[in-house]
Amino acid sequence: MKPMVRRRALAPIAALALVVLAWIVLIHSSILQNNAFTFLRGERSKAARSLRFHPVKDSKNGTSYVFMSQIQDTNRTGVPEFFYFNTSASSRVLCFRGNSTRDGTKNLYAFAEQHVPGDALLLPGTTLVSDSHFDFANPWHSMYNLIQFVHWRMDSRCQRSDRMLIFHRGEIRHDLGAWIRSVLDSNGVTTGVDTMRYHPEGRVVCFQRAVVSRRGIGGVSGAVLRDLFEQVRCRTRQWCGVGSGVNDDDTTVRVALVARERGRAFVNLSDWKHAVKLVCEVRPHCQWSVVWFSALDFCSQVKLMSTTDILVSVHGAQLTNMIFMNPGSRILEAFPQGWLQLAGNGQFIYKHLADWAGLGHEGYWRDGGTAKCPMDSSSPGQCFSLHYKNKPVGINSTFIVKWLAEVLSNFSCTARASLTKQECKCSVEPGADDRLS
Structure with missing residues (x-):
């Protein structure tokens, strides 16, 4: 009977040893996982560092500034100036880092030529990007810097966008004024402003497709603007149920x-x-x-x-x-x-x-x-x-x-000129989705 008693006495010790061993294995595994995570994070950061970032506000010329100065001007003739990223016009992907509302030099942009960094957040769909010297609450200033996206929509077979990223002298802005929001809504242009606030300051955010406008309707010919405002009037009246x-x-x-x-x-x-x-x-x-x-x-x-x-x-x-x-x-x-x-x-x-x-x-x-x-x-x-x-x-x-x-x-x-009886361009039935795949 003595061997049986001895085995019973040893049983708690063995169980305790197994618990200790399990904790050792768990801690060791956790250390390995953390090391692996740190390694992967380091690799991703290295990939992010492979992008060459520039401040969206380039103040090299003293008090004046150029928004996203690394983008070369286009040879446009009388139409709004747009820059396209990851579309048929360009394979480059536009990426941003930073969300400062006070210093445009702290907001950075880069172009991913081959691939998006592994730790970057890739936002799907089309993002509209615009900068203004003034604000987005005043009807005139906001109209001047955003109404060109109605022309973009008409010119792109009534394509709709998914979000808007707006800057004031390179500083992130979070809101649109009620007037311009209604004008854009009535013309099928997104008014969902991406604030970038939910992105950590150092994280890279890239856009599947992006359309950048730097000059609003500046330099656009009178003929193009007359056609643009005819459509804005038509679509807005239609949206408000006004003849x-x-x-x-x-x-x-x-x-x-x-x-x-x-x-x-x-x-x-x-x-x-x-x-x-x-x-x-x-x-x-x-x-x-x-x-x-x-x-x-x-x-x-x-x-x-x-x-x-x-x-x-x-x-x-x-x-x-x-x-x-x-x-x-x-x-x-x-x-x-x-x-x-x-x-x-x-x-x-x-x-x-x-x-x-x-x-x-x-x-x-x-x-x-x-x-x-x-x-x-x-x-x-x-x-x-x-x-x-x-x-x-x-x-x-x-x-x-x-x-x-x-x-x-x-x-x-x-x-008193009669309005055209034809339907407005890019008309959409309420609730319909006219996004392009």
Whole structure:
């Protein structure tokens, strides 16, 4: 019986030894796995280091900068400038690293010529990339830097994209303004902005396909822009359920006086309303109204513009809504004092937009009643930005009444261009998917 007792006494010791041995094997295996992981991670990092990265903001020329300067300009003639990656035009894959919202030199890009690094995140589909000197909230600035993607979509057999990557002077931006978001949504261009926030700062992110735009609609010919804005108007009205707003036999002329809050408002809105009323009272079939765009949702703005023949407004981003007016409509624009001498070419942007949208720009009213700048005359930039830029706009009632009366007398309802009866390009039924494989 003694051997049996001895074996029973040894059993716990053996079990403990097996547990210890199992722990040793487990720890050893874990060490091997960690070593293997470290090795693989090192190999992948080595592959990532094989890419040659450049800052998206190249400031070698002093205060000015070039966005993605390693991309060579194309020999385009009158059309928007696009650069294509991993498409029939180029086999290179575009990759990014960094997600700084404050320093564009910390956001980097590279081209994968042969393969995507093993530790890179490869995002499928098509990514649209754009940079702006200004912001993506202001309707004019955002339109100027993003509306070209509607042209890209029409030119690529109505292809749709999967995401958008936007930069402000090379700095990542996370949001689009509500106005431009609605315009792009209505024209089938993605408004899903990739923030890059979910990517670790050092991780490489590559795009299966990418389309890069550096200059918005800069350099695009008037003919191309007129076709572009005709389609934007058509698609946006269709999306909002808005027609032309007028009948072919409608002889009513509709005047809208745009009121603004805060900067560049009218000194006395009542005086402006009275001037418009005087003109409309002596013109048969003339209707007028005061408009506050800030009180209207997007489609209400589109509907209003579709029924407006003459738009009277102070210079400002709200004038971008003119792209939804009927061709042949008229624009009257007002400025505070100081703009003519100090604002440069930027003061003429809505005259250009009117031409691109097929409208008539009837000139300017420039208020001369603002007090002179109290600053040193050697600082014209400060005088403009701090004193003149957002001053309220006064009125010379005699001039405004005569000006508007002349525009009304020369406006013919029969000259109001009818919108084409054909369907808009790249029309998509609600819920349909027109992505290209």
